[in-house]
Amino acid sequence: MNQCALANTTVRLMLLQLSLILAAGCSSDLAENYPDRPISIICPWSVGGATDRTSRQLAVFLEQELGVPVNVINATGGRGVTGHSRGLKARPDGYTLAIITVELNMLHWQDLTSISSQDTIPVMSFVDGAAAIFVKNDSPFHNMQELQAYVKQNPGKLTATGTASGGIWHLSLAGWLDFSGLKADDIKWIPMNGAGPSLQELASGGVDLVCCSLPEAKTLYDSGQVRCLGVMAEKPLPEFKKVPTFISQGMNWNISGWNGLALPPETPQPIVDKVSNAVKKITSGKTIVQGKTFPEFMRAAGLSTRYRADDQFALFLKTNDETLGKLLTSDAFRKMSSRGTGPLVFPGLLAAAMCVIFVCLAVQKKVPALAPDVSSDTVTSRGVVNTVLVLSCVVAYLLLAEKLGFLLTAGSILFLLLWKLGTRWWMSILITLLFIPGIYTLFAQLLRVPLPRGMFGW
């Protein structure tokens, strides 16, 4: 084990040295000129949510501060695994920034990914959204004590939702139950993807409770369609002063979801400093876009914030990781996550249905009914060659684009295909020269899709 780790470190060091040597020629001006091309921010959650809103606000301000376009990419799904690993495993050149959220400190405890907050260079934390409990306006519960007493009397009767099983809001509720001396599954958790659908379910009477952050429920809360029993924060939130905290109701239980900005590990220090200074300027309200500062924008969006920079953020990440780890590895939580309809039930049902259909098809003898336009009459040997060529071109693009860049790879592929499919060579060159820069301008410049740039930087 030790040897393995040692070898690992050595390899890492060697790689680092190698990259340093390789980069030495251009690295000094690399950091100095940073940034000289567009920057991408990887947001692990979908468009419209609180984290996406934060990322997009930040992008606008960074653009002003750094002077290059800053694009947001929503790499969603997999409960944040996809986005976090993409952001943190990106090339550490400062052109990919990662938005990290509380899930970074949870996923590795749940064995869903290997990356953790150790694999980041934390820059700044933004949103800090304390969990809160919501009920429908006609609910019999008016404060947490009533709820606690009811759950004690009727374990397993109430249903709650807010996010997927094992998500942060689930954890908050289960943690509170555990804290109150109840069992974590005394309130049934209905897994749902996101606070939006959960609140709609609550308003339709499909569940009894929703646990999510206050900003997420702002619209329904403001219009009085849902009530908030309490927020799991130390102090009442400035945007929602009327909502009592758990502490004021005699329960010393706080937990919150957060998001922040981080850089992939091994990003050169000068670049880290540049980004960090820019972000500090933004969060301290010195950068003004359209007459408003970043904190003002965040307040307007109803997002509670807590700005922690560099080391402070790193310290917070560490303690937060420990707290969440303790909860997630506790027996109460482990036991609960493994009940209910299993993950293979639905695919199993589908497979069964497919078998039935195959049997029916076999009985009806309809399987061999082929489409008329692809048959031995119409397929030519030249056609087969061309099809294989098309296939290999796509594969070639996938393998080479990152190294050679979009323009070179796509250009050669387009030319080859045009030529092989029967266009004259000079015509093929003309079309290629016309279209490839055209597509590049369209996607990379106008629509802000970061097309692969390759080793030449274009």
Place this chain on the structure above:
Amino acid sequence: MESTFFTALQNIASPEVMLVIFLSAVYGLFVGSIPGLTATMAVALLIPLTFYLDNLSAIAAIVTLEACSIFAGDIPTTLVRIPGTPSSAAYTDDAYSLTRQGLHETSLGVSLVFSVAGGLFGALVLIFAAPQLAKIAFQFTTYEYFWLYVLGLSCAAIVSTGSRLKGALALMIGLMFSTVGLSEVHSVPRFTFGFDELFTGINFIPAMIGLFGLSEVFRNCLTSKTEEGTGKLVSAVVAEDDHSLFKHLKPVFGGVLPRLWKQKMGWFRSSCIGATIGMIPGAGADIAAWISYAVSKKCSKTPEEYGKGSLDAVGDATSANNSALAGAWIPALVLGIPGDSVTAIVIGVLLMKNITPGPAIFENPDQLVLVHGIYLTFIVANLLLIPLGFLAIRSGAQLVRVPRRILMPLILMFCVVGSYSINGSYFDVWVMLGMGIIGFVLEVFAIPLGPVVLGIILGGQLEQTFVQNLTKDDSFLSFFNRPISAGLGIFCIALWLVPMIMPLLRKKIQSTT
């Protein structure tokens, strides 16, 4: 009421707002017609700009963008068989068959006029019935959603051309694909084979581009003979020597208005279906398009044409998906619950502008002006779509004149870049490639592709609601506990059982008589 309406009218008639609407319409048409770029993405790109715009312009830009890009999705669907938006997948086969017959401009003309008509209908529903109808959103719990998804999927399988069994098989294949990745409800990775990228599951946009677009490239390459490869399609409607002023208008709009009149019932029915389904959060234009397609086929006098180039099908389905757009704004404005991903962004923008969507905005006079402004924008945007859409069709139609040997490599380029751009990930391009091969094989076996796409889109939600229902109550009977869920459930089951039982019944009646 009236005074705020006139204020809104004045506001929207200002040159700045009109300019914003015009530019967003052009942008929307442009983005919508590029496969892989969705209306949601286009709106997300617009967010930073909304900081610089006043409230009305910001929202007007989003409304216009959305309305235009969903129509523009029909352009690549018709011309190169790559659905621009998932809701176009319902009538891809019809629209593309029409292109093969040289009727692409007629098909797009029908798309355009019915889109506008459907969009206007949706706008009227939004204007006159929003507060009354919004409560529908609160009738839907996981039980109702489950049956709604089943209904949408069943429609897709049943209406697809060819045998119903093959439609069902296609549906199952699509649903199977949707189970790949980290299951949202269980947080357990399934069928990921250790690839981190597969945790997200299979994104339906690259899948759609692969299934329809790339497989078409394969088929063309495989079956092309050199002489045929240079052949091009010519518009079947216009004679080459026609030099009259209407030369350009005729292929697109010729005969469309009489058709709209003839098909007014179909249009009305589809628009109602669209607006109703759009209103339900989580169900959107794609389900609306499929269900109205199915209903339209059922009511049609010529159901055998469906799937082989039926203009009725294109018209009905396209008016449904456009009227669903306005429907999605109803719960967003009245209740603050997003009806789809675009309205989710809208709520974010409104919050940033210190406006909290919900019943209160109908009481605050300042904000009511904005609401009326949104209504008017829907109407203006749809009307603006007629001339701009016409131009887009005419310029897009030049594509089919390009020889296939040049067109196919270019389509391939767009397949690759389009599937990459949705998430900026190479993995999506691999998915697109795999799906292209699968799509080609499925077509060889005459298995329809539409249900596969809808299966991938709705599979995740179907499973979620299924598991949620079973978590709430272990018994299957609970699926029928609520009035709407019971109604929907019985309808879905009947949809599958009746065609199986009918022949038996008929036989019995014959034997008795």
